Amino acid sequence: MTCIWIFLKTYLVFLLLFFISWHSYALIVEDSTVDHSIEKNIASALLLTNATQKKAQLLTLLNKQTVNVKQRLLLLDSITTHYYLQSNFNDALLFAQQAVTLAQDNYLPLAAANALKSVGIMHYLKADIDIAIDTYQEALSYYNTTANPILSANLLNNIALAYSKKNDWVAALEHFKMADAIYQEHGSTMDKIDVKYNMAGLYINLGLASNAIDILNEVIKERQLINDESGLFMAYADLVVALKINEQYAQAMSLSEKVITHYRAKKDNYNLSSALHNASDLYMKTLQPIKTKAYALEAMTLAKQVNHNDTYIGSLHTLSKAQLALGELDLALATIRTSDEHLKTLKNENLLTVNDGIESLLLMAQGEPLKAIALYQQFIVDTKKYNNENFNSQLSKFEANKLKQELLNLKDQKQLNALARENDRQFKNTLFTLMLCTIIIAFLLHRKIKDKQVKVFLEQQINIQTSELKKANKKLLAISYIDGLTKVNNRRCFDEDIQSLWNNKESSNNLCHMLIADIDYFKAYNDAYGHVAGDKALTKVAEVIKSNIRREDKIYRYGGEEFVILFSNCNAELAISTSQRILKKIENIEIKHANSSYNVITLSAGICTLNLSEVHSIEAFIEQADDKLYQAKERGRNQLCYL
Numbered sequence: 002m003t004c005i006w007i008f009l010k011t012y013l014v015f016l017l018l019f020f021i022s023w024h025s026y027a028l029i030v031e032d033s034t035v036d037h038s039i040e041k042n043i044a045s046a047l048l049l050t051n052a053t054q055k056k057a058q059l060l061t062l063l064n065k066q067t068v069n070v071k072q073r074l075l076l077l078d079s080i081t082t083h084y085y086l087q088s089n090f091n092d093a094l095l096f097a098q099q100a101v102t103l104a105q106d107n108y109l110p111l112a113a114a115n116a117l118k119s120v121g122i123m124h125y126l127k128a129d130i131d132i133a134i135d136t137y138q139e140a141l142s143y144y145n146t147t148a149n150p151i152l153s154a155n156l157l158n159n160i161a162l163a164y165s166k167k168n169d170w171v172a173a174l175e176h177f178k179m180a181d182a183i184y185q186e187h188g189s190t191m192d193k194i195d196v197k198y199n200m201a202g203l204y205i206n207l208g209l210a211s212n213a214i215d216i217l218n219e220v221i222k223e224r225q226l227i228n229d230e231s232g233l234f235m236a237y238a239d240l241v242v243a244l245k246i247n248e249q250y251a252q253a254m255s256l257s258e259k260v261i262t263h264y265r266a267k268k269d270n271y272n273l274s275s276a277l278h279n280a281s282d283l284y285m286k287t288l289q290p291i292k293t294k295a296y297a298l299e300a301m302t303l304a305k306q307v308n309h310n311d312t313y314i315g316s317l318h319t320l321s322k323a324q325l326a327l328g329e330l331d332l333a334l335a336t337i338r339t340s341d342e343h344l345k346t347l348k349n350e351n352l353l354t355v356n357d358g359i360e361s362l363l364l365m366a367q368g369e370p371l372k373a374i375a376l377y378q379q380f381i382v383d384t385k386k387y388n389n390e391n392f393n394s395q396l397s398k399f400e401a402n403k404l405k406q407e408l409l410n411l412k413d414q415k416q417l418n419a420l421a422r423e424n425d426r427q428f429k430n431t432l433f434t435l436m437l438c439t440i441i442i443a444f445l446l447h448r449k450i451k452d453k454q455v456k457v458f459l460e461q462q463i464n465i466q467t468s469e470l471k472k473a474n475k476k477l478l479a480i481s482y483i484d485g486l487t488k489v490n491n492r493r494c495f496d497e498d499i500q501s502l503w504n505n506k507e508s509s510n511n512l513c514h515m516l517i518a519d520i521d522y523f524k525a526y527n528d529a530y531g532h533v534a535g536d537k538a539l540t541k542v543a544e545v546i547k548s549n550i551r552r553e554d555k556i557y558r559y560g561g562e563e564f565v566i567l568f569s570n571c572n573a574e575l576a577i578s579t580s581q582r583i584l585k586k587i588e589n590i591e592i593k594h595a596n597s598s599y600n601v602i603t604l605s606a607g608i609c610t611l612n613l614s615e616v617h618s619i620e621a622f623i624e625q626a627d628d629k630l631y632q633a634k635e636r637g638r639n640q641l642c643y644l
């Protein structure tokens with residue numbers, strides 16, 4: 002046994018050592034596949050503050066052969082981010098696309114989805130909205146396989162924004178709803194604020210400025226609370242636009258200056274160009290053409306640098322209006338024509354019409370009335386069309402109101418859902434409590450019923466047992482006073498009866514007599530016929546005595562072959578004559594007794610009457626009777642002697 006134990010212990014220690022060595026070996030082998038110097042270099046490159054140096058280092062590392070897939074993906078992503086921050090969306094797009102190919106070739110769904118999302122963002126920023134949406138959808142299919150709801154929601158959000166950009170409000174709303182549903186269940190506070198922010202964007206696009214203002218003020222408060230500076234300024238920028246639409250110019254302008262200062266400090270030219278464009282538009286609306294021109298020119302320059310097409314075209318338009326207001330007719334005309342070129346490529350009919358109006362005014366001012374009239378006619382035709390579109394836009398505003406209602410319903414629905422969930426929870430709690438109470442009550446009732454049943458049963462049992470016990474006691478008591486052999490009263494019974502008789506001797510007028518009888522030569526009988534025959538003879542004698550006395554008289558087996566009779570309520574003559582008759586009867590039944598001088602069983606007896614003046618104790622009374630019995634024996638047996 003000890004040997005087996007030692008063997009087992011050694012085997013276990015060996016196994017443990019083997020496991021530790023194998024694990025260490027595996028770690029070494031795994032480590033050897035990673036080039037740590039590359040990891041360190043990537044980390045130090047990412048920490049560089051000089052953008053040019055950073056890009057150069059990242060590109061150098063990307064070209065190294067020893068870079069593994071994971072590191073390559075990290076590098077591509079960092080380079081994409083670098084170009085994005087530089088607002089170089091074309092180059093950012095190239096590197097993001099490389100990351101997509103690499104991730105797809107290596108079957109890395111999450112990395113592929115992330116890279117596709119970057120590609121989508123770049124297309125969006127380049128205003129290639131349809132391609133952006135397709136790319137986002139492709140990324141979404143990857144995210145769905147990675148089962149990460151928040152990533153999917155973020156993408157749905159991006160898709161919604163892209164649809165907003167396309168003025169496809171229904172699709173935008175649909176995607177916002179899908180994203181919102183996920184955020185409500187799985188999203189962080191930040192995610193939920195982002196949904197609000199995007200909803201505000203939708204309101205701006207729908208022309209529902211006051212709704213947008215309300216939501217944006219909420220978003221601003223929440224972003225201030227969580228110190229989300231970049232999100233906060235994006236909300237400020239949108240609030241500027243919403244305030245402008247709502248014609249709250251003073252507020253819009255002061256906020257606009259704050260936003261410009263922020264983006265200038267951050268050197269974020271993309272957002273700065275938008276902010277400058279919004280400001281120039283604001284100044285034009287408040288009839289400040291010099292400021293309008295300055296801001297529009299700066300916005301154009303920056304927008305061109307960062308390929309922000311919308312801002313560039315919008316700024317050209319504002320600039321032309323400012324130039325016209327300043328009387329710079331040639332410059333205004335040139336600006337309008339440049340704007341026309343861009344609008345034609347973008348097929349923006351509305352703005353083209355507006356440009357025509359401005360241009361005809363300019364031609365008239367320049368002394369070219371024929372051209373001006375032709376253009377004006379064109380302007381009239383287009384304006385009609387534009388007015389129609391304006392009507393349509395009114396219609397779409399009507400639609401927008403419906404959408405607004407739908408958005409509010411969505412909000413209400415959310416509250417209703419929350420309420421329903423709360424009600425459901427409360428209902429379940431109540432149901433559970435009720436069930437618990439019911440179970441407890443049922444249990445208690447069951448116990449009570451059972452207890453009652455048990456109690457009744459026990460009571461019945463007790464009653465039965467008690468009555469049986471009483472019967473048994475009665476029986477026992479009766480038995481305890483009866484002689485087992487002869488079935489007449491025993492000595493105990495006699496002792497109690499004589500005691501009670503003695504106790505009542507003075508109060509009662511009862512005349513009482515005691516007979517003591519003894520079978521003659523009974524020893525000889527036993528000797529001759531045996532004890533069984535002796536017992537039978539004893540029983541027979543008892544029977545004879547019993548059947549010859551009155552109901553009020555009592556027979557007792559006093560001991561061995563001796564019997565006592567207590568006679569009550571009778572005179573001495575009756576007691577003596579009864580006794581003599583009994584003796585005669587015994588003789589006459591002729592129980593054969595060869596060793597007796599009478600040849601049959603006989604009785605000798607002594608009888609006396611209780612006389613209180615003569616006897617002073619029970620014993621004395623018994624002694625009197627006993628003396629008489631002795632006398633009967635002395636006189637030859639088979640006879641009665643009395644006092």
Ligand SMILES: Nc1nc2c(ncn2[C@@H]2O[C@H](COP(=O)(O)OP(=O)(O)OP(=O)(O)O)[C@@H](O)[C@H]2O)c(=O)[nH]1
Nearest residue numbers: 519520521522523524525527532533535536561562
């Ligand atoms: N068979 C039987 N014998 C008993 C019983 N009780 C007492 N005896 C017998 O009764 C006999 C009594 O004998 P004794 O006291 O000597 O008296 P006796 O032989 O009757 O003589 P006398 O009384 O002088 O006539 C004894 O032998 C007892 O054993 C009993 O329950 N059954």
